[in-house]
Amino acid sequence: xxxxxxxxxxxxxxxxxxxxxxxxxxxxxxxxxxxxxxxxxxxxxxxxxxxxxxxxxxxxxxxxxxxxxxxxxxxxxxxxxxxxxxxxxxxxxxxxxxxxxxxxxxxxxxxxxxxxxxxxxxxxxxxxxxxxxxxxxxxxxxxxxxxxxxxxxxxxxxxxxxxxxxxxxxxxxxxxxxxxxxxxxxxxxxxxxxxxxxxxxxxxxxxxxxxxxxxxxxxxxxxxxxxxxxxxxxxxxxxxxxxxxxxxxxxxxxxxxxxxxxxxxxxxxxxxxxxxxxxxxxxxxxx
Amino acid sequence: xxxxxxxxxxxxxxxxxxxxxxxxxxxxxxxxxxxxxxxxxxxxxxxxxxxxxxxxxxxxxxxxxxxxxxxxxxxxxxxxxxxxxxxxxxxxxxxxxxxxxxxxxxxxxxxxxxxxxxxxxxxxxxxxxxxxxxxxxxxxxxxxxxxxxxxxxxxxxxxxxxxxxxxxxxxxxxxxxxxxxxxxxxxxxxxxxxxxxxxxxxxxxxxxxxxxxxxxxxxxxxxxxxxxxxxxxxxxxx
Numbered sequence: 451x452x453x454x455x456x457x458x459x460x461x462x463x464x465x466x467x468x469x470x471x472x473x474x475x476x477x478x479x480x481x482x483x484x485x486x487x488x489x490x491x492x493x494x495x496x497x498x499x500x501x502x503x504x505x506x507x508x509x510x511x512x513x514x515x516x517x518x519x520x521x522x523x524x525x526x527x528x529x530x531x532x533x534x535x536x537x538x539x540x541x542x543x544x545x546x547x548x549x550x551x552x553x554x555x556x557x558x559x560x561x562x563x564x565x566x567x568x569x570x571x572x573x574x575x576x577x578x579x580x581x582x583x584x585x586x587x588x589x590x591x592x593x594x595x596x597x598x599x600x601x602x603x604x605x606x607x608x609x610x611x612x613x614x615x616x617x618x619x620x621x622x623x624x625x626x627x628x629x630x631x632x633x634x635x636x637x638x639x640x641x642x643x644x645x646x647x648x649x650x651x652x653x654x655x656x657x658x659x660x661x662x663x664x665x666x667x668x669x670x671x672x673x674x675x676x677x678x679x680x681x682x683x684x685x686x687x688x689x690x691x692x693x694x695x696x697x698x699x700x701x702x703x704x705x706x707x708x709x710x711x712x713x714x715x716x717x718x719x720x721x722x723x724x725x726x727x728x729x730x731x732x733x734x735x736x737x
Numbered sequence: 738x739x740x741x742x743x744x745x746x747x748x749x750x751x752x753x754x755x756x757x758x759x760x761x762x763x764x765x766x767x768x769x770x771x772x773x774x775x776x777x778x779x780x781x782x783x784x785x786x787x788x789x790x791x792x793x794x795x796x797x798x799x800x801x802x803x804x805x806x807x808x809x810x811x812x813x814x815x816x817x818x819x820x821x822x823x824x825x826x827x828x829x830x831x832x833x834x835x836x837x838x839x840x841x842x843x844x845x846x847x848x849x850x851x852x853x854x855x856x857x858x859x860x861x862x863x864x865x866x867x868x869x870x871x872x873x874x875x876x877x878x879x880x881x882x883x884x885x886x887x888x889x890x891x892x893x894x895x896x897x898x899x900x901x902x903x904x905x906x907x908x909x910x911x912x913x914x915x916x917x918x919x920x921x922x923x924x925x926x927x928x929x930x931x932x933x934x935x936x937x938x939x940x941x942x943x944x945x946x947x948x949x950x951x952x953x954x955x956x957x958x959x960x961x962x963x964x965x966x967x968x969x970x971x972x973x974x975x
Binding site for chain 1: 789791810811812820821823827828829831832836839840841843844847848888892
């Protein structure tokens with residue numbers, strides 16, 4: 451019984467991390483209608499930047515976010531401005547191909563710099579655990595969940611209250627109408643991509659604190675993010691959050707009942723079931 | 738005669754390889770209400786989109802307050818004081834009425850005047866004030882049209898372009914909207930509106946231009962146009 455309860459709590463906490471991984475992908479798709487296939491590799495970039503800060507500068511991975519977030523943001527602005535915005539003017543497929551290219555380039559850069567060996571952001575607190583009565587869980591899970599929660603509340607308020615946030619929201623609903631409001635949609639796209647990269651950076655640090663990663667980890671992040679978005683529905687932060695939790699719970703419960711090897715299989719079966727019953731996702735908008 | 742606010746000269750506009758506008762010239766003077774009439778696909782909406790910067794003319798010039806604006810991006814066009822209330826309304830369905838209106842004041846020039854403009858919009862359409870927290874998608878067609886006109890006014894425009902606002906609206910509602918347009922003009926905002934309903938257009942406007950397959954074929958005071966044989970035959974059947 452205690453095993454089951456702790457499995458549920460672990461799944462719930464893990465769900466926060468999954469939502470954080472999916473957030474950037476969902477934002478970019480919602481605003482730009484681009485499936486950023488490099489999103490997973492960008493999350494890994496966050497992990498490796500944290501790793502570099504830790505091994506070279508001896509900096510705590512979470513503190514390194516003070517530099518990592520602005521760096522990822524600036525990279526995002528650059529990628530959008532010099533590559534994607536130009537590609538959008540060519541066709542709808544061109545940015546997709548650029549994202550594919552970016553994915554391959556990033557994976558190879560990681561291989562060259564950090565070798566194919568598995569790395570992790572091993573900190574003093576990474577292995578600590580926390581208990582309520584007889585139930586123990588790793589401290590990092592709670593840390594991941596809290597960071598995810600803070601990031602999502604922050605993003606939600608930003609989108610609601612700032613002029614740039616409102617412009618992002620408007621552009622995601624109707625691009626032409628947004629332009630008629632005097633919104634420079636190229637600039638909105640650049641900010642959106644930059645924010646998504648910053649979010650991926652945070653997700654990468656959280657993941658790295660919790661699990662080991664390799665240069666090709668991006669693909670599994672991308673697949674997890676797709677699953678989360680399909681479950682939660684696009685275009686809503688709350689939906690992404692719920693989607694993440696459902697995905698996390700399905701995975702840990704799948705592992706509990708059917709064994710570790712079946713955990714992702716069960717999670718994706720869940721995605722299939724939701725897709726067939728509610729194609730717009732649990733929280734998605736119709737149509 | 739008052740100053741020329743908008744002046745189009747010999748515009749040629751292409752959609753890809755298809756020429757949508759041919760040799761279009763027209764003038765809108767300050768504080769006028771001008772109608773642009775013509776059948777579907779005669780190029781009226783294309784013309785408004787060209788003024789708004791979504792399409793760029795390959796020949797000819799667009800002057801606004803004496804400055805050539807023909808290469809400007811849509812968001813710049815809003816900045817210099819031209820707002821378009823588009824066909825099909827294009828509300829932001831998931832935002833509430835107030836949030837829709839606030840988006841109208843996005844351009845830097847209008848941000849400082851937000852509260853003042855909001856008060857004016859609420860005076861013009863008191864209904865919007867009572868519905869300000871309601872989700873835009875739940876408004877009726879007429880209410881949505883009021884909201885998008887209000888949204889346009891939030892940008893502190895000098896010129897308002899209105900595309901087919903009568904589509905799907907009851908005559909009573911439409912009468913109210915035209916009354917609002919006259920009040921908007923009283924505040925010094927010039928109006929160029931596109932309409933398929935010729936009878937109504939000639940009633941509401943002071944001058945009108947008639948378009949036919951991408952060309953301006955007639956233009957002048959509405960009183961004169963009503964007498965034009967072409968219009969009478971085509972639209973009034975006498």
